[in-house]
Each structure stands twice: as C-alpha cells, then as structure tokens.
Amino acid sequence: MKTHNRLAALGLLAAAAAAPALASDDEHRPRLPGTDGFDRGMQAVANRAGRGEPGHGWRYFSDPAAVRAVVIDPQGQYYLSRGKGLHRIAPTEPMS
Numbered sequence: 001m002k003t004h005n006r007l008a009a010l011g012l013l014a015a016a017a018a019a020p021a022l023a024s025d026d027e028h029r030p031r032l033p034g035t036d037g038f039d040r041g042m043q044a045v046a047n048r049a050g051r052g053e054p055g056h057g058w059r060y061f062s063d064p065a066a067v068r069a070v071v072i073d074p075q076g077q078y079y080l081s082r083g084k085g086l087h088r089i090a091p092t093e094p095m096s
Contacts, residue, residue: 042062044061045069047060068081
C-alpha cells in the first residue's frame, strides 16, 4: 500500500473513531446537499500531524450519518470513502 493511501486510511479510522463524540440528535438521518449545492453534513476531522510527521498537510472530513468521508492530500487530490476504501474522485489544479 502506498504511503498516501496508508495516511488516508489512518485519517478515515480517526474520523470513524471521532464520529460518536461528534454525533448529536439531529445526525440520525443522512443530509443531502442544500439547494445551494453545499454539503452541510461533512465535518472537519482534526489533524494534528506536524511538519515531517505522517499525515502532515492532509485534510479529513467525515459525515457519520451518511457513512462517508473525504480526504484531501497535500497536492489537492480528493478521495471519497463510502466504507469500502478510498477512491480518487476529483483531480484538482495546484493551489497558487
């Protein structure tokens, strides 16, 4: 398994472990994107990895009610998981 896949998997595990702590009564049903297209169900998952540590620069988001997570690598590539591993979903342009 490549390093970035391992790091992303670790992030998803962290997101899954944090889900019960973030849950509230209104999170028992999946949320759909609003009419503006913004997905309000996704919650950021803290990543405290420092420079030189595995996971540094990666961003993790989870929606426990919808059983999905998004991981963004330092180069801006998006990965989606619906509980069956990560799949790259959107190559992006480098940030300027």
